[in-house]
């Protein structure tokens with residue numbers, strides 16, 4: 001997390017799934033940007049693995065195309081690319097072929113010999129979840145990751161399908177790796193604006209005294225996407241919004257908003273405080289689920305002037321599918337700080353606008369000093385943390401409207417990331433550098449993952465018992481099903497649809 005003046009030790013990155021979408025779209029652009037920003041060590045190598053028959057040149061060319069398309073800096077400069085590509089090699093291999101791990105070991109040992117030092121080894125599992133067991137077991141068998149201080153494994157989401165499978169996966173990984181060698185990625189934790197939640201809360205004395213049930217009325221966390229399932233219908237059918245987004249990204253954000261102040265910025269300390277929050281989230285009884293959780297699935301509709309198909313018409317999706325593409329929850333945290341404060345979480349695909357934000361709604365003033373006739377309905381203070389694509393933190397307050405009369409109006413103070421001079425790094429840049437430097441603060445520990453599954457288990461189980469649903473129940477290009485409004489209306493709340501203050505009074 002803190003990358004000041006740091007260069008990692010000599011490092012070899014082995015990417016299982018080196019020909020896949022994630023490598024092209026996220027991993028390679030992140031490494032390339034780290035290279036341009038001077039964060040990669042001089043002794044550095046990327047080894048891509050996959051079954052596709054390619055030679056080094058063809059593999060490098062494929063990754064270069066991806067850079068042009070997906071890097072925040074666009075097409076690479078030829079001279080810089082010529083140097084960077086010398087780090088990259090490709091080893092065609094099948095993860096189920098035990099012999100290929102011996103070859104990989106020889107390759108890694110050979111690099112160590114050339115460099116005259118034992119390099120750190122990072123094994124990135126960018127493969128489907130069902131292949132993780134084969135890779136981790138085979139790495140263990142040939143002793144590829146024998147040095148607990150130097151070798152790490154990075155595991156992509158989804159981490160399990162439910163609590164039992166997550167526990168099983170943790171058990172399997174810890175047969176070969178110690179917990180401190182395992183980096184479970186949640187890319188939301190690498191986002192600049194998400195990291196800033198901790199700095200905002202614990203770097204300022206101003207907010208902590210009012211960051212509790214005495215002053216905060218409710219909290220909303222929204223992650224709204226305009227995209228549909230794209231070409232991931234097969235995966236999404238077995239997942240749905242609750243597993244795909246809430247179990248990981250939204251619950252992790254919730255932890256950062258709700259955690260107690262850590263004693264230090266140490267990885268274990270931060271993760272301890274976060275897991276405390278998950279443990280305190282009230283578990284729902286099956287008969288309560290309908291009062292606390294709402295699901296939806298998009299029908300066809302119009303988005304930004306374009307006609308888009310319904311979920312059931314997407315590639316890889318069952319035409320009678322009951323998979324939810326929208327989920328909204330009302331959660332309570334049963335501890336001293338948050339007793340009685342509702343936390344509303346929602347996420348959906350094909351929503352009207354792409355926006356991820358956190359809204360902290362403060363309570364109204366205890367007594368209205370100013371005559372109602374002058375001020376209309378006073379708007380209580382609200383803090384909004386816009387995560388993406390708009391990146392800012394704003395505080396809404398009441399101010400006097402200039403003039404001879406005592407009229408009030410809403411005002412706003414904004415910290416805007418666009419006004420900062422440096423380019424914002426992508427989440428994967430932060431996270432990959434952290435893995436190289438052995439900083440696990442922004443990664444999920446086994447107990448965090450298991451607790452997060454535990455929070456959503458009653459909902460998953462209750463939802464699984466019903467197979468005749470009123471789906472689809474929201475049109476693409478809207479803000480989700482109407483039942484989501486009712487979910488929070490009982491407490492007198494409405495979803496804060498847009499992050500922009502004055503559209504949203």
Ligand SMILES: NC(=O)C1=CN([C@@H]2O[C@H](COP(=O)(O)OP(=O)(O)OC[C@H]3O[C@@H](n4cnc5c(N)ncnc54)[C@H](OP(=O)(O)O)[C@@H]3O)[C@@H](O)[C@H]2O)C=CC1
Nearest residue numbers: 017018019020021022050051052094095126127128156157
């Ligand atoms: N793409 C994304 O934006 C995101 C992906 N993820 C996660 O990342 C992981 C990878 O996703 P993604 O890149 O999209 O998947 P892809 O389907 O695009 O890539 C899968 C990769 O696995 C390789 N592979 C499959 N079977 C074998 C095998 N038997 N032996 C060796 N290699 C094999 C493929 O190589 P080949 O075909 O050459 O054998 C390919 O490189 C998944 O867990 C996914 O959930 C998480 C968040 C976002």
Ligand SMILES: O=C1O[C@H](COP(=O)(O)O)[C@@H](O)[C@H](O)[C@H]1O
Nearest residue numbers: 157187225227244245249356388
């Ligand atoms: O993990 C996932 O995240 C993406 C959204 O990520 P973002 O950084 O673009 O906000 C989501 O589309 C995908 O379904 C999910 O698997």
